[in-house]
Amino acid sequence: MRAIVITAQGGPEVLEYVERPDPEPGDGEIVVDVAASGVNFIDIYHRSGAYPLNLPSPIGSEGAGVVSAVGPDVSDVSVGDTVAWASVLGSYAEKAVVPADRVVPVPAGVPAEVAAAVMLQGMTAHYLTHSTYEVKPGDSVLVHAGAGGMGQLLIQLAKLRGATVHTTVSSEEKEKVARAAGADEVLRYDDFVDVLRNQVDVVYDGVGAATFDGGLAALRPRGLMALYGAASGPVPPVDPQRLNKEGSLFLTRPTLVNYIAEREELLWRASDLFGWIADGLLKINISQRYPLAEAGRAHEDLAARRTTGKLLLIP
Numbered sequence: 001m002r003a004i005v006i007t008a009q010g011g012p013e014v015l016e017y018v019e020r021p022d023p024e025p026g027d028g029e030i031v032v033d034v035a036a037s038g039v040n041f042i043d044i045y046h047r048s049g050a051y052p053l054n055l056p057s058p059i060g061s062e063g064a065g066v067v068s069a070v071g072p073d074v075s076d077v078s079v080g081d082t083v084a085w086a087s088v089l090g091s092y093a094e095k096a097v098v099p100a101d102r103v104v105p106v107p108a109g110v111p112a113e114v115a116a117a118v119m120l121q122g123m124t125a126h127y128l129t130h131s132t133y134e135v136k137p138g139d140s141v142l143v144h145a146g147a148g149g150m151g152q153l154l155i156q157l158a159k160l161r162g163a164t165v166h167t168t169v170s171s172e173e174k175e176k177v178a179r180a181a182g183a184d185e186v187l188r189y190d191d192f193v194d195v196l197r198n199q200v201d202v203v204y205d206g207v208g209a210a211t212f213d214g215g216l217a218a219l220r221p222r223g224l225m226a227l228y229g230a231a232s233g234p235v236p237p238v239d240p241q242r243l244n245k246e247g248s249l250f251l252t253r254p255t256l257v258n259y260i261a262e263r264e265e266l267l268w269r270a271s272d273l274f275g276w277i278a279d280g281l282l283k284i285n286i287s288q289r290y291p292l293a294e295a296g297r298a299h300e301d302l303a304a305r306r307t308t309g310k311l312l313l314i315p
């Protein structure tokens with residue numbers, strides 16, 4: 001089988017497209033013929049060295065496909081099932097080895113590509129709007145980078161929960177995408193603070209360094225900042241006294257693995273998402289598909305903010 005591996009961390013050129021023996025499932029594992037792998041910022045962090053990895057390493061954190069083999073001690077997954085997963089390394093491959101207790105069944109009404117596109121960002125948008133902060137009808141929500149993969153999902157889930165959604169984007173083209181996702185107000189990075197000062201209940205910030213200060217200023221007293229990423233670079237250390245001065249604010253830096261650690265929670269989030277997709281309440285915007293061999297080009301496009309929506313690698 002073909003797969004992407006890295007033997008050193010660095011630029012997109014360290015992503016090597018190689019031939020490997022077909023994998024065998026170990027205890028509690030399954031092998032999946034991958035239909036599509038999702039491209040995510042965490043893959044860029046793994047590749048670049050921003051996050052540690054034991055080298056050499058497979059790469060890619062999300063995918064979906066059909067089970068081709070099951071190992072010993074696997075009872076509830078069978079050959080031929082369509083399954084999907086997130087936060088399991090090695091998804092940039094024709095065949096992925098995945099622990100059986102980390103996959104979710106994909107219902108008949110959801111294509112495998114859509115399942116691959118929604119697992120990581122969709123479950124993140126789910127925990128951010130349902131658990132980190134439970135968005136309520138009438139809440140005022142600010143979502144940064146509203147045309148992005150995360151942004152379009154957060155806008156839709158916050159609207160489903162009855163909020164008014166403000167968002168930021170960098171261009172007119174991206175403004176159209178954010179409006180199509182349902183945003184009530186679309187702003188630019190240089191004007192959102194003036195428009196929203198002291199007004200919003202929760203800020204969802206995956207942009208980081210460039211937007212963090214403005215986001216704190218946009219929060220009402222006792223509002224919550226969910227800083228969930230760093231597309232523009234990491235936020236420097238924060239003095240807790242700032243949260244006092246700016247109105248008894250809450251600050252959290254959440255990550256998906258802590259919100260899907262229990263199997264029950266993983267199944268809850270994934271089945272909510274699949275249900276909304278099947279009912280037409282959640283639209284998954286797959287904007288670009290790349291051949292698996294061109295993973296480096298996908299990384300470059302995502303990091304250079306040339307994309308909207310979801311990027312997939314097709315083996």
Ligand SMILES: NC(=O)c1ccc[n+]([C@@H]2O[C@H](COP(=O)([O-])OP(=O)(O)OC[C@H]3O[C@@H](n4cnc5c(N)ncnc54)[C@H](OP(=O)(O)O)[C@@H]3O)[C@@H](O)[C@H]2O)c1
Pocket residue numbers: 039040041042120121124145146147148149150151168169170171174206207210228229230231232233254255256257302303304305306307308309
């Ligand atoms: N904590 C978690 O559990 C978790 C899980 C999934 C993703 N994330 C985070 O969510 C964030 C978004 O991920 P995504 O995959 O959906 O990406 P994305 O939003 O599709 O792409 C990033 C977007 O950020 C905006 N941006 C603003 N300044 C930027 C800069 N200097 N460089 C690059 N982009 C910039 C761009 O939109 P504009 O051009 O409109 O500004 C760009 O398109 C990432 O930080 C990722 O790490 C976190």
